[in-house]
Amino acid sequence: xxxxxxxxxxxxxxxxxxxxxxxxxxxxxxxxxxxxxxxxxxxxxxxxxxxxxxxxxxxxxxxxxxxxxxxxxxxxxxxxxxxxxxxxxxxxxxxxxxxxxxxxxxxxxxxxxxxxxxxxxxxxxxxxxxxxxxxxxxxxxxxxxxxxxxxxxxxxxxxxxxxxxxxxxxxxxxxxxxxxxxxxxxxxxxxxxxxxxxxxxxxxxxxxxxxxxxxxxxxxxxxxxxxxxxxxxxxxxxxxxxxxxxxxxxxxxxxxxxxxxxxx
Amino acid sequence: xxxxxxxxxxxxxxxxxxxxxxxxxxxxxxxxxxxxxxxxxxxxxxxxxxxxxxxxxxxxxxxxxxxxxxxxxxxxxxxxxxxxxxxxxxxxxxxxxxxxxxxxxxxxxxxxx
Numbered sequence: 297x298x299x300x301x302x303x304x305x306x307x308x309x310x311x312x313x314x315x316x317x318x319x320x321x322x323x324x325x326x327x328x329x330x331x332x333x334x335x336x337x338x339x340x341x342x343x344x345x346x347x348x349x350x351x352x353x354x355x356x357x358x359x360x361x362x363x364x365x366x367x368x369x370x371x372x373x374x375x376x377x378x379x380x381x382x383x384x385x386x387x388x389x390x391x392x393x394x395x396x397x398x399x400x401x402x403x404x405x406x407x408x409x410x411x412x413x414x415x416x417x418x419x420x421x422x423x424x425x426x427x428x429x430x431x432x433x434x435x436x437x438x439x440x441x442x443x444x445x446x447x448x449x450x451x452x453x454x455x456x457x458x459x460x461x462x463x464x465x466x467x468x469x470x471x472x473x474x475x476x477x478x479x480x481x482x483x484x485x486x487x488x489x490x491x492x493x494x495x496x497x498x499x500x501x502x503x504x505x506x507x508x509x510x511x512x513x514x515x516x517x518x519x520x521x522x523x524x525x526x527x528x529x530x531x532x533x534x535x536x537x538x539x540x541x542x543x544x545x546x547x548x549x550x551x552x553x554x555x556x557x558x559x560x
Numbered sequence: 561x562x563x564x565x566x567x568x569x570x571x572x573x574x575x576x577x578x579x580x581x582x583x584x585x586x587x588x589x590x591x592x593x594x595x596x597x598x599x600x601x602x603x604x605x606x607x608x609x610x611x612x613x614x615x616x617x618x619x620x621x622x623x624x625x626x627x628x629x630x631x632x633x634x635x636x637x638x639x640x641x642x643x644x645x646x647x648x649x650x651x652x653x654x655x656x657x658x659x660x661x662x663x664x665x666x667x668x669x670x671x672x673x
Contacts, residue, residue, distance in 0.1 A: 327596040331656045338652045345647035347620055375650055376615035377640055378657055386653035390615030410612055410657045416593050430620075430646035437617045 324419055333421045333553045334411035338389055340551055341425060347375045348433040350471065351391060352424030352532040353415055364499045366550075367424045367532040369393075369467050371414070372445070372474060374437055378410075392445055394470040396453050401516035404453040404465070406446060421553035424532045424560070426539060428475075429546050435478035447483045448473040454519040456501055456508075459530045460493050462486075463522040468530035472496065475535070479544070496538050498528040536560055594660040607654035611661040618642040 341349050352367035371393040378386050391414050397403045415421065428436065439445060454464035459472055462485050476488045508527065511518040520527070539545035549557040597609040620642045
């Protein structure tokens with residue numbers, strides 16, 4: 297009986313975890329709240345004069361995240377003049393993302409969206425914000441204008457991609473590649489990876505090899521063959537530490553709906 | 561009962577991979593939302609909702625990088641100069657902008673022959 301109880305519990309939990317992946321796009325907060333929070337984030341960044349900043353969201357219950365992982369998705373936000381479909385123009389932030397493809401989870405696409413899109417369907421209205429210093433902001437904007445973010449895109453997706461190799465890429469690694477491309481003024485992937493190895497400290501994901509092997513075998517979008525005995529990947533927090541350490545960030549905070557920003 | 565133990569082990573392993581399962585889904589692109597936003601804003605009488613067609617980055621005047629851009633590089637054509645120096649507060653529209661388009665707006669686009 298004991299084994300049967302455990303089995304049933306595990307199957308329920310497993311089912312919930314997988315069901316979550318299929319229902320993710322469903323609205324979790326009232327549209328009014330998501331919209332207001334998106335504006336709160338925009339106003340925070342705009343108040344600091346940020347023409348480019350790094351934005352992150354929490355895409356699932358924090359309790360289920362591995363130690364050291366505080367956000368699940370990050371991207372680059374750039375202050376823009378946005379042409380609207382009603383013929384008007386407006387000023388705000390456009391967000392340059394790498395998203396995992398919905399149908400083929402081993403592949404990704406680059407998608408530009410806006411703050412309300414970015415936070416739609418999140419389980420928690422909390423954002424991470426890193427505002428690079430002014431010079432890096434300008435270089436990041438140049439990188440996007442030049443299409444360097446497109447040149448650096450590797451469509452082969454792994455959720456836990458190793459930032460020291462070019463085999464796979466996730467959203468955070470793509471962002472890191474664009475940041476380093478802006479810093480070093482090159483899109484040469486080998487040079488960028490050499491610099492990453494020398495100066496960037498990724499986040500270790502403490503999951504046993506057996507569990508990872510199971511994920512590798514049975515779940516699309518997770519590969520382990522780019523890792524050694526330990527798994528290291530890029531996270532929003534590791535990017536924040538990297539930019540702060542080299543004095544390239546003027547601000548790094550988390551902000552929740554209707555609350556004051558908290559320094560990271 | 562022999563099959564139960566391996567099943568439990570497999571289930572436990574899958575369960576512990578929930579971070580990957582959910583986090584992976586987090587990278588999905590957002591789904592339709594224009595009508596939900598429009599309904600909310602309409603009911604509240606607050607700012608409108610609009611779909612963004614194209615976003616042109618704005619570059620601050622006086623920044624280091626602008627020197628190279630102004631030197632005739634083709635990229636200057638893809639950006640607009642921002643009439644403010646770095647770190648000055650920026651204006652944000654109260655319009656909620658989304659990539660999503662309402663059916664009415666989508667129908668305005670002419671069909672290809």
